[in-house]
Amino acid sequence: MSIYLDHAATTPMVAAAKRALADQMDKLGNPSSLHMYGRATRKDVEESREAIARAVACRPSEVIFTGSGTEANNTALKGLHWLRANEKRNLVVISEIEHHAIFDPAQWLADYEKAEVIKLPVLASGEIDLAFLRKLVTERGNEITVISVMHSNNETGTIQPVAEIVKIASGAQIPVHCDAVQSFGKVPLSFKDLGVTALTISAHKIGGPMGIGALILQHGLEIPALIHGGGQEREIRSGTLNTPSIAAFAAAASDAASAQAERASFVSKLREQFIAGAKAAIPDLIVNGSGEQLPGIINLTFPGTESDTLLLLFDAAGVACSTGSACSAGVHEPSHVLMAMGHSQVSAQSSLRFSLSYLNSESDVAEVIALFPSVISRARAANL
Ligand SMILES: Cc1ncc(COP(=O)(O)O)c(C=O)c1O
Structure with missing residues (x-):
C-alpha cells in the first residue's frame, strides 16, 4: 500500500x-x-x-x-x-x-x-x-x-x-x-x-x-x-x-483556480467519509477543529497513544501522514495549536493530521480506515 x-x-x-x-x-x-x-x-x-x-x-x-x-x-x-x-x-x-x-x-x-x-x-x-x-x-x-x-x-x-x-x-x-x-x-x-x-x-x-x-x-x-x-x-x-x-x-x-469548486466538493466528501469511518473504528477519538473547515485537513486525537508512534505505524503500513506540528531534533513538539484550543500536552501529543487532495480516492480512504483498529491498538499497547 x-x-x-x-x-x-x-x-x-x-x-x-x-x-x-x-x-x-x-x-x-x-x-x-x-x-x-x-x-x-x-x-x-x-x-x-x-x-x-x-x-x-x-x-x-x-x-x-x-x-x-x-x-x-x-x-x-x-x-x-x-x-x-x-x-x-x-x-x-x-x-x-x-x-x-x-x-x-x-x-x-x-x-x-x-x-x-x-x-x-x-x-x-x-x-x-x-x-x-x-x-x-x-x-x-x-x-x-x-x-x-x-x-x-x-x-x-x-x-x-x-x-x-x-x-x-x-x-x-x-x-x-x-x-x-x-x-x-x-x-x-x-x-x-x-x-x-x-x-x-x-x-x-x-x-x-x-x-x-x-x-x-x-x-x-x-x-x-x-x-x-x-x-x-x-x-x-x-x-x-x-x-x-x-x-x-x-x-x-x-x-487550481479553474477546478477549485469541483475539487473542494469532492475532497469535502472524502473528508466526511474519513471522519465517519474513523469515528466508527475508534469511538473515543476526538476530531479537532469545528466551524468552517478546509476541505482536506483532518486532525484527530487518539487518547492513550503517542503521535510519533502512530506516524511510524502508519508509515510502516504505507500511509504518509503528519503530526502537523513542528519537529525539533527528530521529535515532534506538542502542537501549540492544539494546546491553544485547550488540549493538554499529553493529548496534543496523541494527535495526527491527515491531509487529503483531489488526487486521493474513496478507496484510499477506505484502505486507511481499515488500518485504524490495528494501528491504534498497537500504538496504545506501546504507550502502556
Ligand atoms: C500556514 C502556513 N504558512 C506558511 C507556510 C510556509 O510556506 P513555505 O513552505 O512556502 O515556506 C506553510 C507551510 O507549511 C503553512 O502551512
Whole structure:
C-alpha cells in the first residue's frame, strides 16, 4: 500500500506547472535585462504575475514574488512593523495558532526590536477569539503596528473570521496581514474582498514547485525590505527573479483556480467519509477543529497513544501522514495549536493530521480506515 495523506505539507506538481518549468529552463534572459532576451523573459514574468493576480483577485502590481511562503510572511510582518513602529506604537498582534513562519518572526521582533507581542487566543473550535481582539483594539489600538492572522490553520484546517478581523482593525487603521498559504486554491480567496493589507501564498501547496511564493501587498504601499540589492519587486524583494518557478507557480495557480469548486466538493466528501469511518473504528477519538473547515485537513486525537508512534505505524503500513506540528531534533513538539484550543500536552501529543487532495480516492480512504483498529491498538499497547 502507498497512500499519501500529507498534501498540506506539499502536494505533487501538476502537469501544467512541470511543462511551464521545463519550457522556461530552455530560455535565456534575465528579466531585468533590456535586450530582447531579457524582454522576452520579462514578458513571461508579467504574464505569470497577471495569472496569479487573477487567481487571488488582486492587481498584478500587488504581486511580489518571494522565495517561499515563509519569506512572504517575514517580509510582511517585519516590513509592516518597521513601517509603523515608533516610541508609542510598538505592539505586534498575531494569533496563538499561527504557523512558525509568523510565530518566529514575531519572536524575532520581540528579541531584536523590543516589540511587544500579543497572541490572540482561540476558542475550543479553533477560531480566533474576536471578543478578545475587539477589546484589545479598543484599549490599545493606537499602539498596534500590525495584526497578522492566518486564513486557515495548517494543522486543523479551521478557517478564521478574517473579514471580521479586518473590520475590527480598520476602525483603528491597523494593517492586517493574512497567511493564506493553506487556503489559496482550496477555498474561494479574494484579496480585494477580504480587504487585508497583505496576503501570503505559496506555490508548492497547490501543485507548483517548492521555493516560490508571493506576498500580495496593497498597491502603493511601500514597506521596508528584508532583502536589499537590485531593487526588483518594488524594491521590497531584491534578487533576480526565479522565472522558471514563477511561470510554474502561475500555471499551478490557474489550474487550481479553474477546478477549485469541483475539487473542494469532492475532497469535502472524502473528508466526511474519513471522519465517519474513523469515528466508527475508534469511538473515543476526538476530531479537532469545528466551524468552517478546509476541505482536506483532518486532525484527530487518539487518547492513550503517542503521535510519533502512530506516524511510524502508519508509515510502516504505507500511509504518509503528519503530526502537523513542528519537529525539533527528530521529535515532534506538542502542537501549540492544539494546546491553544485547550488540549493538554499529553493529548496534543496523541494527535495526527491527515491531509487529503483531489488526487486521493474513496478507496484510499477506505484502505486507511481499515488500518485504524490495528494501528491504534498497537500504538496504545506501546504507550502502556
Ligand atoms: C500556514 C502556513 N504558512 C506558511 C507556510 C510556509 O510556506 P513555505 O513552505 O512556502 O515556506 C506553510 C507551510 O507549511 C503553512 O502551512
